[in-house]
Amino acid sequence: MTMSAQQTMTIEVFRYHPETDDEPRFQAYEVPYDEDWVVLDALNWIKDHVDGSLTHRWSCRMGVCGSCGMMVNGDPKLTCAAFLKDYYPRPIKVEPLVNFPVERDLVVSLDGFMEKLEAVKPYIIRDDVNDTSGGEYLQSPAELAQYKQYSMCINCMLCYAACPVAGHEDEFLGPAALALGHRYNKDSRDQGQSERLDVMLVGEAIWGCTFVGECTVVCPKHVDPAGAIQQAKAVGAQEYFKRFVAPKGAGV
Amino acid sequence: MKRSGEAFWWALFSAGGVMAALFVPAFVLVTGFLLPAGDEAVAAERTAQFAAAVGWWPVKLALLGVLALSFVHCGHRIRHTLMDLGLRRFSGLLKVPCYGGALAATIWAAMLLWRI
Amino acid sequence: MSGQYHRPHGWAWFLERPGYVRFMVREFTSFFVAGYLIVFLVTLGRLGGGEAAFAEWLGAVSGPGWMAAHVIALVAAAWHSITWFAAVPQAMPIYLGEKRLPAPLAAVVMGYGPWLTVTAVIVWWVLR
Numbered sequence: 001m002t003m004s005a006q007q008t009m010t011i012e013v014f015r016y017h018p019e020t021d022d023e024p025r026f027q028a029y030e031v032p033y034d035e036d037w038v039v040l041d042a043l044n045w046i047k048d049h050v051d052g053s054l055t056h057r058w059s060c061r062m063g064v065c066g067s068c069g070m071m072v073n074g075d076p077k078l079t080c081a082a083f084l085k086d087y088y089p090r091p092i093k094v095e096p097l098v099n100f101p102v103e104r105d106l107v108v109s110l111d112g113f114m115e116k117l118e119a120v121k122p123y124i125i126r127d128d129v130n131d132t133s134g135g136e137y138l139q140s141p142a143e144l145a146q147y148k149q150y151s152m153c154i155n156c157m158l159c160y161a162a163c164p165v166a167g168h169e170d171e172f173l174g175p176a177a178l179a180l181g182h183r184y185n186k187d188s189r190d191q192g193q194s195e196r197l198d199v200m201l202v203g204e205a206i207w208g209c210t211f212v213g214e215c216t217v218v219c220p221k222h223v224d225p226a227g228a229i230q231q232a233k234a235v236g237a238q239e240y241f242k243r244f245v246a247p248k249g250a251g252v
Numbered sequence: 253m254k255r256s257g258e259a260f261w262w263a264l265f266s267a268g269g270v271m272a273a274l275f276v277p278a279f280v281l282v283t284g285f286l287l288p289a290g291d292e293a294v295a296a297e298r299t300a301q302f303a304a305a306v307g308w309w310p311v312k313l314a315l316l317g318v319l320a321l322s323f324v325h326c327g328h329r330i331r332h333t334l335m336d337l338g339l340r341r342f343s344g345l346l347k348v349p350c351y352g353g354a355l356a357a358t359i360w361a362a363m364l365l366w367r368i
Numbered sequence: 369m370s371g372q373y374h375r376p377h378g379w380a381w382f383l384e385r386p387g388y389v390r391f392m393v394r395e396f397t398s399f400f401v402a403g404y405l406i407v408f409l410v411t412l413g414r415l416g417g418g419e420a421a422f423a424e425w426l427g428a429v430s431g432p433g434w435m436a437a438h439v440i441a442l443v444a445a446a447w448h449s450i451t452w453f454a455a456v457p458q459a460m461p462i463y464l465g466e467k468r469l470p471a472p473l474a475a476v477v478m479g480y481g482p483w484l485t486v487t488a489v490i491v492w493w494v495l496r
Contacts, residue, residue, distance in 0.1 A: 018371030074384070101372035109372055145466045164381050164388060168340060198255065204343075207258040210332045210395070211455060214387045230459035233262055240259035266459075272401055273449040274483055278490040280404060280445050283411045284438030286494050288430035295426055301494050303415055303422075319405065326402035333395040338379055361409055367416035 007033040009084060010091035011042050013054065016102050024102065026093070027051075033088055040068050040079040043094065043106070056106040063220060066156030070106050071095040076161035076218045097161040113157055116173045119199050120181030125192025143188040150183035150228050152221040159215035159225050165208045172208035173200065175215035175225030182232040193235075201236045209233070261328050261351070268325025271318045303368070312365045319361045323354035394451045400444030407441075453479025 008030045016024040029050055031042040040058055047054045058068040061080045068079045073093050084092070100108035159175035160166045166174045173181075181200050185193040200206045209229050216226040287298055305311050327350035335343050382388045414425040428434065457474035469477070 016373050018373070024373055098375060101374050103372060141466045142463065145463060145468065162385070162387075164336065167377055167381070168336070198253070201255040201259065202253045203256055205256075207256055207262065210336055210391075211459075212388065212391045213455075214385060214391075216458075217387055224458060227458035227461070230455070231461070233259075234266075234459065236255070237259045237263040237266070240255070240257075241263065269448075269452050272445070273452040273479070274486045275490075276401055276404065276445040277442060277449055277483075278487040279408055280438060280442045281487070281491060282494050283408060284429070284435075284441065286491065288426045288434075292423075295423070298494050299415075299419075299422060299426070301496065305493055306412065306415065319409075322405060323402065326398040326405070329395055329398035330402070333392075333398070336395075337382070357406065357409065361412070364409055364412040364416055368412065 009033045009088050011039075011046070012091055012093045013043070013046070013106070014093075014095040014102075015054075015105055017053070017104060028091070033084060035083075035085045037084045038080050039070070039072055039077070039082040039084065039092060039094060042084060042092075043079065054106075055104045064154060066154035069097055069156040069158045069161070071098060071161065076158035078156060078158070078220050081220060097157055099160050099163070099167040100157070108157075110157075113155075113160065113174070113177075116177040117155065117180065119173065120177050120184075121192060121196055121199070122177075122180040122184060124184065124187060124190045125195060126189070127191055137189040139188050146188070147183045147186035150179050150186070150223055150225075153180055153183075153223050153225075154221055156220065158218045158220065159223075162214040162218040164212060164214075165210060169204050169208040171202075171204035173205045175229065176223075178206055178209070178232060179223055179225035179228035182228040182235075185232065185235065197236060197239060200232060201239075206233060206236065261324070264321060264324040265328035266325075268321035268323070268328075272322040272325050275318050276322065306365075307368050312368070316358070316362055316365055320354070320358040323357045323361075324351065327351050327354040394447070397444045397448040397451070400441055401448055404438075404441035404445065407437075449479075449483055453483070 010028050011031050012026045012028045014024055015021070015027045029042075029046045031045055034041070040056075040061065043054065043056050044058070047056070056068070056070070056079075058080065059065040060067070063078055063081050066078075069076060070079050071077075071094070072079065072082045073087065074095075076097060079094070094106065096102050096106045096108045100110075100113070103109050153176050155176060157176065163175055165172050178200060181196045184190050185196055206229060209226075211226055211230060213226045216224045219225065282302065287295060287302060289295075290298070306315065331343070331346045331350040334346055339346060378384075382392045411425065411429075414422045429438075453475045456478050457469070457471040460474075460478065462469040462474055462477075
């Protein structure tokens with residue numbers, strides 16, 4: 001960072017400290033403007049040089065860990081991938097992800113999300129666990145292609161912040177969890193689809209989705225949760241009608 | 253917990269969405285523009301063609317299927333739109349006008365087609 | 369947990385993102401399609417009522433009010449078709465081995481192709 005004739009820009013940050021604040025407030029900071037900087041760099045600069053009490057999550061700085069998701073001018077973004085130059089010279093407003101309870105400043109509670117993620121059993125389920133006597137479970141490139149896109153999720157939760165249903169319906173499992181459930185259902189090595197559908201097809205868990213599609217728009221990993229959810233609904237519909245053909249097959 | 257019966261409605265909604273997408277614009281073109289346009293002779297000729305098609309029983313059956321699914325499609329989408337707009341608490345109650353309306357419209361369509 | 373801040377949800381959430389507005393426009397096509405289909409049923413009813421009744425109906429429908437209503441219905445119905453065909457490749461992926469059929473091609477194969485065919489056949493039948 002050069003110190004001579006430094007250009008600056010304004011970052012307005014959502015602040016909320018539960019021990020002192022009843023309501024959140026916005027605090028404006030002047031930060032050095034650098035074309036190579038992302039919003040996360042600016043937040044780190046504020047914390048290091050101006051206000052050590054600013055609280056935000058981050059880790060990898062390269063779009064892999066999924067920790068630094070925030071609302072940047074109202075859009076859910078990974079702040080490590082949101083460049084200042086795309087906003088300069090207008091001010092940037094940074095808020096915690098919407099549709100989540102705020103713990104402190106830019107940090108939201110992950111509890112509800114983690115519960116939903118766990119609920120869809122996002123791991124390979126088999127009857128013959130630990131039995132590798134027959135060698136590896138082989139998978140062809142075509143079988144991998146069936147789910148690979150949906151396995152790229154980094155749990156950054158931007159999709160929940162983009163989804164109006166996630167904000168209005170508590171029963172709704174949300175884009176990332178449903179896409180991950182679908183990812184394992186589509187895995188040729190997995191045998192747990194019926195168990196997962198018992199969770200996904202209940203109440204508004206998946207049916208709350210009205211295919212707004214914004215989850216897919218904001219996803220930094222091109223997972224397309226909206227597509228995955230519609231495909232999972234189609235599987236659910238097939239299973240629903242299957243029970244009239246083979247009553248034991250539906251698992252209802 | 254029991255799996256939701258919503259799968260049934262969603263399946264009909266999807267099938268109806270396809271039917272409405274494929275057929276409704278053509279229906280509008282015919283009944284809204286092609287039949288009313290032109291002079292009396294042209295209108296009579298086109299009406300005869302239209303009546304011949306709609307009067308043929310395989311077309312009647314297909315038309316009834318397209319209409320029934322399209323009505324359920326609309327009912328389902330209207331129900332979920334109203335839920336998204338704040339009537340989420342009434343999701344069960346909304347089924348009555350939305351799917352009931354689709355059923356009533358389908359019965360009406362069957363009666364009208366029967367008369368042609 | 370105490371001390372968490374829960375942001376209020378406004379009723380006008382659908383204005384918060386352009387994508388939400390597009391979503392609402394798409395969903396509202398169903399009101400217009402349903403409305404038109406009722407008119408379509410009335411048309412079928414008049415057809416069942418005989419030539420005179422149908423000719424009278426066509427006379428009414430050729431008025432400017434009905435014409436405007438049909439223009440709106442056509443736009444809404446076509447928008448339903450276009451948005452539906454945009455969604456189909458997402459909801460029903462077609463795999464050719466490892467490759468997934470690209471969305472624009474899938475939309476043509478599963479949507480625009482059949483749509484144009486159906487429309488052409490129906491229009492041709494009435495005009496021929």
